[in-house]
Amino acid sequence: MLRLYNTLSKKIDLVRPIEPGVVKMYTCGPTVYRDAHIGNLRSYLMADWIRRTLELSGLNVVHIKNITDVGHMRQEVLEQGGDKVIAAAIAEGKTPAQIAQFYTDRFLTDEQKLNITAAQEFPKATDHVPEMLEITERLVQRGLAYEVGGNVYFEVGKFSDYGKLSGNIAEGDLLEAVRVEADPLKRDPRDFTLWKAAEAGRELKWPSVWGEGFPGWHIECSAMSIKYLGTRFDIHTGGVDNIFPHHEGEIAQSEGYTGESVVNIWTHGQHLLADGVKMAKSMGNSFILSDIEAQGIHPLAFRYLCLTAQYDRRLNFTFTSLKAAQRALLRLRNMVWQWGILAHGSTSDAEVVAGWQGRFVSLIEDNLDLPGALALTWELAHSDVNPADKLEILAYFDKVLGLDLDSVVEDYTVPSNVADDISHRSKHRGRKDYARADSIRESLSDSGFVVQDGGVATFVRPKTEWEMRQERWHTYSSEVEVPSLLEESDSVDLTVGIVACNYLGDVQRCVLSALNWLGDRDAEVVVVDNGSNDGTDEWLEQASEDNDRLRVVHVDHPLGEGSAKRILLKQCLGRTVVMLDTSVEVTGDIFGPIEQALEDDTIGVMGPFGLRTTDLHHFHDGEGESGDMDAMQAYCFAFRRARLSDVGLPRQTFRFYRNLDLDFSFQFKAQGYRIVADHNLPVGQHEHRVWSELGEAERDELSRKNYGRFLERWGDRADLLTCNREQN
Numbered sequence: 049m050l051r052l053y054n055t056l057s058k059k060i061d062l063v064r065p066i067e068p069g070v071v072k073m074y075t076c077g078p079t080v081y082r083d084a085h086i087g088n089l090r091s092y093l094m095a096d097w098i099r100r101t102l103e104l105s106g107l108n109v110v111h112i113k114n115i116t117d118v119g120h121m122r123q124e125v126l127e128q129g130g131d132k133v134i135a136a137a138i139a140e141g142k143t144p145a146q147i148a149q150f151y152t153d154r155f156l157t158d159e160q161k162l163n164i165t166a167a168q169e170f171p172k173a174t175d176h177v178p179e180m181l182e183i184t185e186r187l188v189q190r191g192l193a194y195e196v197g198g199n200v201y202f203e204v205g206k207f208s209d210y211g212k213l214s215g216n217i218a219e220g221d222l223l224e225a226v227r228v229e230a231d232p233l234k235r236d237p238r239d240f241t242l243w244k245a246a247e248a249g250r251e252l253k254w255p256s257v258w259g260e261g262f263p264g265w266h267i268e269c270s271a272m273s274i275k276y277l278g279t280r281f282d283i284h285t286g287g288v289d290n291i292f293p294h295h296e297g298e299i300a301q302s303e304g305y306t307g308e309s310v311v312n313i314w315t316h317g318q319h320l321l322a323d324g325v326k327m328a329k330s331m332g333n334s335f336i337l338s339d340i341e342a343q344g345i346h347p348l349a350f351r352y353l354c355l356t357a358q359y360d361r362r363l364n365f366t367f368t369s370l371k372a373a374q375r376a377l378l379r380l381r382n383m384v385w386q387w388g389i390l391a392h393g394s395t396s397d398a399e400v401v402a403g404w405q406g407r408f409v410s411l412i413e414d415n416l417d418l419p420g421a422l423a424l425t426w427e428l429a430h431s432d433v434n435p436a437d438k439l440e441i442l443a444y445f446d447k448v449l450g451l452d453l454d455s456v457v458e459d460y461t462v463p464s465n466v467a468d469d470i471s472h473r474s475k476h477r478g479r480k481d482y483a484r485a486d487s488i489r490e491s492l493s494d495s496g497f498v499v500q501d502g503g504v505a506t507f508v509r510p511k512t513e514w515e516m517r518q519e520r521w522h523t524y525s526s527e528v529e530v531p532s533l534l535e536e537s538d539s540v541d542l543t544v545g546i547v548a549c550n551y552l553g554d555v556q557r558c559v560l561s562a563l564n565w566l567g568d569r570d571a572e573v574v575v576v577d578n579g580s581n582d583g584t585d586e587w588l589e590q591a592s593e594d595n596d597r598l599r600v601v602h603v604d605h606p607l608g609e610g611s612a613k614r615i616l617l618k619q620c621l622g623r624t625v626v627m628l629d630t631s632v633e634v635t636g637d638i639f640g641p642i643e644q645a646l647e648d649d650t651i652g653v654m655g656p657f658g659l660r661t662t663d664l665h666h667f668h669d670g671e672g673e674s675g676d677m678d679a680m681q682a683y684c685f686a687f688r689r690a691r692l693s694d695v696g697l698p699r700q701t702f703r704f705y706r707n708l709d710l711d712f713s714f715q716f717k718a719q720g721y722r723i724v725a726d727h728n729l730p731v732g733q734h735e736h737r738v739w740s741e742l743g744e745a746e747r748d749e750l751s752r753k754n755y756g757r758f759l760e761r762w763g764d765r766a767d768l769l770t771c772n773r774e775q776n
Contacts, residue, residue, distance in 0.1 A: 050101050050413045052283070053360055055291060055314040056213055060415050063102070063313060065282055071102050072110045072281035074273040074311075076290050077170065079116040080151035083336040084158060086350060086365065087320035087327040091287040093351060094317040094359040094416075096164045098285065100448040101412045112276045113167035114269060115155075117148035117174050118252065118262060144252055145174070158337045161347040163450045171272045173263070177254045179271035180263045183305045184242045184256075192304040196233040198245030198259040204238040207300045213314060214292035240297050242267050266297035274302060274310070284311045288318055320354075321364045323526070333703070335605070340370065342581040343604050344517035348451055349374035355422045355449065360415075367525035367605050374514055377451065380429065382500075384442065384456045386507055387435035394436035404428060404441045412448055421449065460509040466497060470508050473499075521589055523604040527611040527700070530601065532618040538689060542571040542639060543622030546630060547612045549578040551737050552587060554630040559588075561634040563595065569639060573598045576616045579606035608703030613712075617697055626686040631737070636730025642686045645724060652691055652721020653713060656729040657681035660770065664763060667710065676770045677723045679713035684731050687716070694719050699757070705738060706747075707754040711761065717768045 054061040065071050075095045078084045084092075092113075099109045142150075152170075159166065184200055187193040193202050204210050231237075241264035246253035253260045273281065286295060295314065302310040319326060322333035337347055353373035357363040404424075411420040425445055428438060446453045469488050476485040489499045492508065496516060500507045524530050544562045548555045555575075562573055577585045577600055585602060592598040601619055603612070617625065624643050628634070638656075645654045658677030659667045667679060682705065687695075695715045702708040713723055739747065762768070 049105065050098070051415055052098070052313055052315050053415055054312075055316050056311070061313055063282060065107065066280050066312070069106075070108045070110060071283065072277040073099065073112070073283040073285065074269070074277055074281060075111065075113040075167070075284075076269060076286035076294070077113040077115050078151075078155045080148045080155060082151060083338075084155050085327060085334045085336050086340070087322075087334075088287070089158060089162060089337065089350070090320045090354050090363065091285070091317040092159065092164055093162065093354050094315070095285040096162075096450065097359070097412075097416055097418060097448060098283065098315065099165060100450060101416065104409070104447055105413075110277065111165075111167040112169050112171065112273065114272050115148075115152055115170050115172045116268060117145070117152070117172050118268065148172075148174075158347075161337060161341075162351050163348060163452050165450075169276055171276065173268040173272070174252070176268065176271050176275065177263060179275050180267045181243070181254075181256055183267060183271055183274075183301060184263075187242065187301065187304050190304065192300075193242055194235065195258050198261060199231075199233055199241065200243035200258060201234055201239040202242050202297065202300060202304070203235065204240070204300070205236055207304055209303070210300050211296065213299055214296050216292055216296070240264065240266065240293060242301070266294055267301060269294070269298050270301040270305065273298075274306070279306045279308070279310060281311060283313045283315060285315050285317070288316045291316055317359050318362045321362055323366055324364055327365075335365070339605060343367070343523075344512075344514040345370060345374050346377070346512070346514065349377050352377045352422075352451060355418045358415075358417070358419060368529070371525065371604075378512060378514075380425070380451070381453065381456050381459075382509075383429050384439065384453050385460045385509060386502065387438050388457055389505055389507065391434075391436040391439055394434045396437055396440065397434070400433060401437055401440055401444075404433070405444050408445055408448075418449075421445065425449070462497065462508055462510065466492065466495075466508060470499070470506055474506060521600075521602055523602040524615070525604050527607065527615050527618075530615045530618055533621055534618055534692060536621065538623040539621040540570050540572050541622060542566070542569055542624045542626065542643065543620040543689070544571065544573045545616045545620055545625055545627045546573070546575045547578050547609070547616055548575050548580060548584055548588065548630055549606050549612075549738075550580045550582045550584055551630060552580075552582055552584045554734065554737065555580075555584050556587065557633050557734070558628055558630045559591065559598070562628060563597065565634045565637055566597070566639065567637075571597065571639075572620075572622060574616060574619050575600050576612050576619070577602045578612045579603050608700065609705040609708055610698045610700040610702040613708070614697045614700065617692060620689060623689060624686060625689050626684065627682065629683045629736070631734050632683050633732040633734060634730070635732045638684070638729045638731055641726060641729060645726065646686065646688055650722050651724050652687055652695070652716035652719070653680045653723045654686045655680040655684040655725060656727050656731050657683050658723065658725030658727075659710070659713075662769065664759065664766065664769070672727050674726050674728065675724065677725045678717070678768075678770050679710045680723050680725065682709035682712075683733060684729065685709060685712075691716065691719075691721065695721075701757055702754055704750040704754055706751040707758050711754075711758050714758075714762045714765070714768060718765070723770075 050063045051060050052063060053059070063071065073095070075092065078088060099111055102109050184193065187202065188195065188200065192206050193200055243256060243258060243261050243263060245258070246260045246262060250262070253262055273284070284295070321327065322335060325333065327334050337350070340347060340350055349370060350373070353365070353370055354363065356373070408421055408424055411417040411424060425442065428441055433441070442453060469492060473485045473488040476488070492499055496511045498509050498511055498515070544566070546558060559573060559575065575588055575598065577588050588600045592600045601615060603615070616627070624646060626639065626642060642654050645651060657669065657680065659669055659679040659681060661667045661678050698708055698712045702711065717723065
């Protein structure tokens, strides 16, 4: 029987079905005003593996997964300017219900792609407001909740067990965990909302005994779990970020309503980190499943990656580790393919099969030890078990692993003409006519097929999308993978360096204008394709084939601005480096004046868009002036490559571009170099889409964080300011 870590009991508990033969399980589902990111999806994979393990033991699992589509969530985001996708949808006349349905459909599609078994019910919050009101009214009647001005609050001080799930028991801890501004209507800041009075103009609202309003966040799960699973059920799953306050509030509501314990086992999946930090939209690392698919990587490679770590341990997601998972999954599928061909005529050994299956069950029932189960899978793959038994054993394993290995035969089927080519090739090999055999193999490879010669047979299959993508050009997944050329001597007079990420028209304008005005100079243009997925990568690759002065470094997903700039500078080989933003168009010869100015060894940075400050807190542009500045904007930022040996590279911590140019400018100033602007340089500026495509709230948050990083490092260096030097 399955044993799981129970967040409530703080130990590993045996799953003992309340109803014999049936396990009732509730999973906190998505909030459908944007796509579920892969951290969310990891939590749903955990629930899927729990369900599959229970079903493997013969239990019937009744699985409920809610859909949070209550409109006030989206409206608050919209009012804060935080989601331009939602704003655009509303501008197009789409209703909140239509937007919610759009993202619900996308979520269900993502689950299908990850081979997550569909829940029996996906109840929507908006369809269950009466049930929420019933619970809220009962809590008021029992003295556990109170109404003020049409708002209803759960009174935390009246529920003695509040905090038993999260461990946030002390009043101070609870106050620190309050995630919103203090509500003056509450009796206690720890109290949470069950029902909120609708303000004027709100579209989604419902009648209640307290007036029109809408439900709080926690109440929906209490209402839907009890409706579909009853007042006692076996397992409740979610991510660790749900523990407090959401699940803590749910326990208080449900137990306050029923008067007894409702859930036996609370199980939570740990965070998925991205490049070592918590996944968040504001960090630019909130990847969704389509980001994986854009690299030609199969979604099941992400499922495989999640198998490599215990569900209750943090997993660090990188595209490097994802590629490794893709390779491992492909290797396993290839083995299944070959076993299927070799299995004909093999005899089964029931004792051997039962032994492997027993070992597998022991692992997965021990707190869902999927890393151990995956290791056992590879032990089987490399064992001397005959191919037929391997297929039978692996099919059993895959009932839980869910890697869709039974689709290999269908996926690897080749057209009859390809099979004929293989037959002809085998005849040529038999005659030792290897030239013709190799010619057929090369032709098949060019046509998208893999040919592998085994000891007793030749295997042929279609190439995967990922394999075909890998053949087109090499891609890097992180800065550390990119070789550094910084120690090499200058090989050209000038490098124009550009970081590109989508917006093909902007990239074309910037690159072509730079190439045009370089003329016959001894120069190169280096572009870091920072994870483009709109055809920019294709255009850059073709352009580099057509112009040998253009060199492209492909990155398989958008890295932070600091890392992308570091890659760019590690790859430059020009004596002078001119970094251009893709919003810039070169309209005349900027390169001659820049090179001439940089002959002055006191000048560190040259460009047209200087910035000045008197106190490090307020930077303003040079107002069309030329001369010494305190910083240079990144639209056009030029310097001698040799300066990097003492200045260093931009800081990686700046994932967003804003204020990185200030920070990098001060790295030059700290080494005694001047920042000089020439506003006459012929450079045109166009819309800066990286900025304009973000919502106002998100722009402000990202800028604020980066400015904080800048001040933390340079806040006490007023001695570096140009105005102070001029005064002295």
